[in-house]
Amino acid sequence: MTGFRDARTLDTATVLEPDLAIIGGGPAGISLALSLAGTKLNILLLESGGENFESQNQKMYAGSIGEQSYIALDAGRLRFLGGGTNHWGGWCRPMDEIDFEARSWMPHSGWPFPRKALEPYFPRAQALVEAGPWIYDQKGDAETASRGSVLPLGKGGLYTSWFQFSKMRGDVLPTQFGKRYKDELTRAANITPLLQANITAIRLSPDARRVERLDVATFESNGGAGKRFTVRPRFVVLAAGGMENARLLLASNDVMKAGVGNQNDLVGRFFADNPIPRDVATLVSFAGPLAPFYGSNQKLDDGAIMRATFAPTAAFCRSAQVAGSLSTIEQPIELDDLGKAAVVTTAIALGVDASNAKAYSLGCGMELTPDPDRRLTLTGEKDSLGLPRLKLEMRIADEEFARYRRTLGEMGRQLLASGTGMLRIDKHSRDDWMKTMDWGHHHVGTTRMHADPKQGVVNADSRVHGLSNLYIAGSSVFPTYGASNPTMNLIALTLRLADHLKKVTA
Amino acid sequence: MRRRALIVGLAAAGAAVAAGLYRFTDLFVKHYPPTPYDDVLAALTDREQAARFGAAVAGMADANDLAEKLRPVLKSGGLDTAVKADIAADRLTEVGGWVVPQSVAQISALAAKN
Numbered sequence: 048m049t050g051f052r053d054a055r056t057l058d059t060a061t062v063l064e065p066d067l068a069i070i071g072g073g074p075a076g077i078s079l080a081l082s083l084a085g086t087k088l089n090i091l092l093l094e095s096g097g098e099n100f101e102s103q104n105q106k107m108y109a110g111s112i113g114e115q116s117y118i119a120l121d122a123g124r125l126r127f128l129g130g131g132t133n134h135w136g137g138w139c140r141p142m143d144e145i146d147f148e149a150r151s152w153m154p155h156s157g158w159p160f161p162r163k164a165l166e167p168y169f170p171r172a173q174a175l176v177e178a179g180p181w182i183y184d185q186k187g188d189a190e191t192a193s194r195g196s197v198l199p200l201g202k203g204g205l206y207t208s209w210f211q212f213s214k215m216r217g218d219v220l221p222t223q224f225g226k227r228y229k230d231e232l233t234r235a236a237n238i239t240p241l242l243q244a245n246i247t248a249i250r251l252s253p254d255a256r257r258v259e260r261l262d263v264a265t266f267e268s269n270g271g272a273g274k275r276f277t278v279r280p281r282f283v284v285l286a287a288g289g290m291e292n293a294r295l296l297l298a299s300n301d302v303m304k305a306g307v308g309n310q311n312d313l314v315g316r317f318f319a320d321n322p323i324p325r326d327v328a329t330l331v332s333f334a335g336p337l338a339p340f341y342g343s344n345q346k347l348d349d350g351a352i353m354r355a356t357f358a359p360t361a362a363f364c365r366s367a368q369v370a371g372s373l374s375t376i377e378q379p380i381e382l383d384d385l386g387k388a389a390v391v392t393t394a395i396a397l398g399v400d401a402s403n404a405k406a407y408s409l410g411c412g413m414e415l416t417p418d419p420d421r422r423l424t425l426t427g428e429k430d431s432l433g434l435p436r437l438k439l440e441m442r443i444a445d446e447e448f449a450r451y452r453r454t455l456g457e458m459g460r461q462l463l464a465s466g467t468g469m470l471r472i473d474k475h476s477r478d479d480w481m482k483t484m485d486w487g488h489h490h491v492g493t494t495r496m497h498a499d500p501k502q503g504v505v506n507a508d509s510r511v512h513g514l515s516n517l518y519i520a521g522s523s524v525f526p527t528y529g530a531s532n533p534t535m536n537l538i539a540l541t542l543r544l545a546d547h548l549k550k551v552t553a
Numbered sequence: 554m555r556r557r558a559l560i561v562g563l564a565a566a567g568a569a570v571a572a573g574l575y576r577f578t579d580l581f582v583k584h585y586p587p588t589p590y591d592d593v594l595a596a597l598t599d600r601e602q603a604a605r606f607g608a609a610v611a612g613m614a615d616a617n618d619l620a621e622k623l624r625p626v627l628k629s630g631g632l633d634t635a636v637k638a639d640i641a642a643d644r645l646t647e648v649g650g651w652v653v654p655q656s657v658a659q660i661s662a663l664a665a666k667n
Contacts, residue, residue: 459652
């Protein structure tokens with residue numbers, strides 16, 4: 048049984064018995080399946096949607112939001128083959144070493160392993176997202192030298208760091224995993240992608256030690272429940288996304304009353320995203336326009352697409368107790384009279400010529416602190432297949448903004464110290480920050496990884512604590528988040544899981 | 554002879570007018586009434602822009618206090634030295650959101666008071 052199948056064509060009484068069931072055909076699920084192609088494992092890749100967007104599937108994602116504002120729960124994700132890669136921006140950047148460290152000023156921070164454990168998987172992850180040669184901070188300055196110079200910030204807490212961009216072949220940019228890897232999934236003799244297959248319950252053995260079966264349902268054309276059938280896998284990997292992973296675990300509560308893996312009330316907690324407040328500051332370059340890679344993507348001769356960002360050093364993060372938030376140039380702007388007076392007065396005082404000064408607005412990709420009360424819970428409302436819908440309590444503490452303000456303050460100091468420019472911080476109140484708030488749609492943290500079952504849902508191998516055959520892939524296991532876009536990183540983590548599965552299933 | 558005297562006279566008159574315009578109007582250069590801290594404000598190359606910026610400085614001390622703070626700093630090396638010392642010592646402040654050395658904020662505030 049290989050090649051794509053449609054679950055609606057199966058009989059209701061069907062029982063499928065793969066070695067491995069992967070729940071979710073997004074970047075994690077597809078990467079995992081591909082990395083296990085050619086093994087002896089018989090793999091069933093269960094995707095709830097089809098090959099394209101369908102509104103009845105998408106409606107399964109609807110939910111509610113608590114007091115603090117956030118985007119609608121069905122707006123930031125896509126329920127069809129390829130998942131979030133059907134609408135991602137292609138931004139890639141490996142997480143920094145400090146993102147994996149336990150930081151005393153950031154409660155609940157730290158991974159159970161250092162970045163070094165993921166590094167062997169980065170090249171393959173980079174290849175899967177098709178982001179070209181691995182350049183980033185190691186070679187970014189040199190590789191982009193023909194396009195201009197990096198802003199000389201001098202010694203201090205921030206430096207020019209680099210994003211690279213996914214770029215699917217042809218005219219599609221960035222890589223959409225469903226379209227890009229459909230043929231490879233079809234060709235893999237040991238993989239059966241099953242579309243239109245919605246998991247409605249993860250059923251445990253009576254002793255709650257292992258997953259026995261998955262209940263699966265399809266939609267009828269009128270949107271109601273259609274076929275219901277069963278999957279009895281040896282191993283299960285839940286790769287349905289940062290929100291849906293939590294929902295499926297919490298909703299599967301017949302044996303474990305708090306939900307699968309939720310014996311310590313952690314599933315759904317620690318939800319996070321990367322807030323992207325716009326126009327956070329104004330950066331003035333005294334010498335004139337910045338190099339083009341600060342404000343727009345630059346395609347290099349070797350095919351890599353690069354864009355610069357200002358990142359905090361690990362030393363600065365530690366000394367100033369800030370998060371890893373990144374600052375990126377948005378667009379050129381005109382200064383008002385006060386701004387012009389500030390630039391003239393300060394530049395003269397520094398003995399610097401600012402007659403060609405150019406101003407830009409800065410945006411931010413923020414890292415949030417892990418917060419157990421920023422959480423997803425189930426509501427009494429149910430979707431058309433009978434699963435309880437989610438409610439999100441979003442929270443951003445004022446301290447998060449205060450931390451990032453310290454980072455901006457340091458950037459201002461460095462610009463002055465190097466005589467290259469100056470900075471205006473444009474956010475002064477919580478309302479200011481929230482007014483221009485956008486979101487990365489990076490759903491992380493809800494099934495966090497920790498060696499201690501009391502502090503994490505999965506262990507360092509991504510296996511759910513207490514269950515022998517249930518694993519979780521994707522950014523929901525990130526215990527600390529960083530500000531780098533998660534896709535390439537979660538794929539590296541998934542490839543590490545694939546290596547682990549090869550061993551335990553042998 | 555008469556023609557030369559006329560030219561000289563006209564030139565002298567023109568120079569006198571120009572000098573008058575320079576001294577008594579703001580046509581060529583802005584004039585400020587004398588203050589007790591002109592010695593401090595002399596460190597500013599563009600006093601008008603500094604005054605505009607300084608108007609946004611909130612909660613600054615009165616002019617005499619500002620001048621007293623700035624005098625020893627400026628005497629020991631000029632405004633650029635003071636500014637660099639502020640940056641090195643992380644004595645920075647925000648004026649209308651602009652991150653600037655303390656001495657820039659202080660001298661701009663002083664300029665705005667006059």
